């Protein structure tokens with residue numbers, strides 16, 4: 001059996017460990033040295049209902065919060081699986097030596113995060129992702145010394161090798177130093193390639209998150225599910241190169257959002273959402289800040305920003321818990337956040353949508369799997385803070401086990417497949433590369449990306465309208481036309497990053513069209529997808545997964561029912577507690593029952 | 599927007615000769631060195647107005663946590679993403695780290711740092727990923743100490759600054775020393791403390807360290823490298839002495855134990 005894991009963030013490394021520990025050998029391909037993967041950026045924490053604070057929390061409650069946070073768009077069984085596994089996963093990471101923040105007794109500490117009323121988020125200062133990633137990186141290094149893992153770092157994934165029966169048998173990748181393109185045999189190819197922030201440009205994501213492998217898979221026939229579900233994080237700071245995140249954990253630790261109204265501080269979220277206050281789900285918080293700045297014109301100095309205030313907290317205490325985040329603010333905003341409130345505004349942060357996978361994390365192409373942010377499975381229409389790290393780890397575990405099961409059942413393996421199949425895909429990729437080396441036009445590829453980024457950020461964000469979405473799609477078509485006139489400037493056959501970027505650029509265009517098309521298709525407002533033209537959630541018509549299928553003439557969309565077999569969707573409210581909502585709904589139902597009886 | 603002059607030491611590949619190229623780049627508010635390099639990508643023309651190739655460098659996170667973007671900026675090894683243009687003297691001079699094999703322009707290959715981590719067994723041995731309850735309790739003080747070290751992003755700035763990291767020695771560098779402490783301070787990691795001490799007692803290990811203390815000054819994560827190295831020096835010496843007293847061979851090691 002041969003295994004290929006592409007990507008070494010949390011999902012990829014966990015998958016690798018799971019497979020190596022079963023005695024199998026993994027080729028681990030990554031665009032960057034795995035220890036520098038984007039997961040390193042995660043700050044606030046990781047969710048698991050360990051319930052150490054006497055709040056009666058449980059995996060079921062975590063499950064319920066996650067579904068509600070995602071506005072019920074996620075298939076329920078895998079989400080329940082994740083929430084049930086979560087406490088054990090946190091313990092496992094603890095055993096691997098993650099320096100989680102401790103209580104005085106030496107136990108794991110938990111903080112509050114958005115979309116819940118309990119302390120469910122384990123954390124390691126404010127660099128939780130970095131610490132989790134390093135722990136996995138260390139375990140993988142151990143497996144490397146045992147000959148179970150072969151790393152191919154600084155390699156770019158190009159495409160899957162698909163045989164005549166439509167089964168994935170390996171992949172193509174390129175060494176970004178020598179520019180050599182080669183094929184890899186793999187009975188299971190597992191894509192763990194993360195998010196797509198670069199489609200939006202200035203975001204909280206690492207600059208390498210172009211979504212290129214997911215786009216390539218999509219162009220090879222993998223469905224791309226709920227592409228329109230893009231999370232805009234409420235609290236970020238401006239910058240010339242990137243928008244930097246101020247973790248939700250800061251509000252979990254007591255940070256408050258406010259602006260001036262009538263010359264006095266106005267804690268708008270606390271006023272609008274008395275039960276959850278500053279810790280509503282992210283889509284709701286981002287819409288709140290948009291309302292303040294864009295509708296009410298009450299942004300600070302009339303600009304796009306509000307305060308995120310920690311100045312009322314004990315500076316020593318908050319420093320200890322949020323040092324990493326406060327340092328980012330000091331460094332990049334140049335002010336002292338424990339003395340002057342931080343200025344924040346929403347920015348693109350995460351993609352809930354992604355490659356369609358089944359409950360075994362396999363895409364619709366047999367043998368091609370996906371796990372982590374690049375797939376769509378766990379977060380529905382909006383992800384709760386600190387649920388991503390957990391979903392990456394959990395999906396990594398599932399895909400490790402399930403890919404082994406899949407390979408064991410195979411009658412014919414990758415080594416039985418004719419070499420011609422691999423050679424044909426290699427030839428296609430090499431031809432593509434040669435074409436790019438010969439691009440001598442006048443269009444600068446980085447400028448084309450900037451233009452796409454501006455449209456995506458301005459028109460496919462917190463508030464969407466049919467007109468602006470259509471304008472964006474037209475813009476994308478124009479850019480795809482201009483792509484033909486791109487110049488590569490650099491014809492070097494050694495570490496030619498510009499040529500590689502040009503390949504990613506096309507893949508970004510294709511994904512962007514999927515996102516915009518998905519948004520045009522969904523005629524309702526749900527989670528992160530908010531259209532004032534269709535202001536309400538419409539379960540009757542749109543409690544559906546939107547699946548984009550790539551065609552040369554643009555994406556085609558189809559609908560799939562959502563598995564809601566475990567919890568009946570409720571109205572989504574954060575102004576009162578869940579218990580109150582359930583009570584009110586029951587009363588309403590009883591009343592209408594009485595009406596009918598009359 | 600004002601302009602700034604950038605002087606960049608370029609090299610097309612490991613075997614080509616280096617050359618200097620100057621760029622005149624507009625500076626936006628809150629720009630860092632990465633913004634300037636991005637600007638060169640958008641308009642790859644040098645200060646003489648001649649078209650050139652975009653400069654190649656490494657960066658991912660842009661918030662000083664991935665460790666990718668280390669380079670020598672105005673003579674000091676540091677992260678380009680955290681180097682704000684306003685705070686730098688002009689012209690700004692960029693050079694690649696010199697202690698690692700060069701890939702192209704400002705990009706270097708730091709594989710050797712990752713390889714060194716293998717030598718010191720920089721991991722916590724676990725019995726497997728299956729459910730075995732929680733990890734050991736850790737005193738908050740110990741956690742604080744470990745956390746500080748665990749923020750090391752293998753950026754290599756300390757390696758660049760350390761006079762003893764050079765082609766004539768095998769010195770693994772301050773990073774590795776700090777990592778030994780990180781794993782030895784963990785209750786499970788401590789079970790194999792001696793093996794890590796042995797790994798840094800030999801060639802390339804701690805004895806090479808000349809205590810120039812340059813490393814700590816440049817560490818962007820402010821890891822107390824010098825005191826950690828001093829502490830490990832004592833521990834390895836003590837272990838050497840103990841072993842001599844008991845006349846015992848090295849501990850059997852856990853490679854034989856199931857991973």
Ligand SMILES: Cc1cc2nc3c(=O)[nH]c(=O)nc-3n(C[C@H](O)[C@H](O)[C@H](O)COP(=O)(O)OP(=O)(O)OC[C@H]3O[C@@H](n4cnc5c(N)ncnc54)[C@H](O)[C@@H]3O)c2cc1C
Nearest residue numbers: 007008009010011031039044045157194372373386388389
């Ligand atoms: C600033 C920030 C803070 C966050 N904080 C939190 C938090 O506190 N809690 C939480 O739960 N979530 C958080 N998130 C979200 C979370 O960090 C990510 O969703 C998660 O880390 C994604 O992990 P991953 O394993 O899917 O992918 P990544 O960590 O992004 O890894 C992707 C991997 O794929 C590889 N790859 C990509 N493209 C290619 C290619 N073309 N060829 C080969 N390899 C490729 C990369 O090299 C990398 O190894 C945060 C996100 C951001 C941006």
Ligand code: SF4
Nearest residue numbers: 760808810811812813
């Ligand atoms: S103390 Fe000096 S010799 Fe030792 S690692 Fe640091 S810079 Fe190098």
Ligand code: SF4
Nearest residue numbers: 750751753754756817
């Ligand atoms: S010890 Fe500091 S300078 Fe050295 S690699 Fe780690 S973070 Fe970088």
Ligand code: FES
Nearest residue numbers: 658660665667679
């Ligand atoms: S880009 Fe990650 S440290 Fe600078």
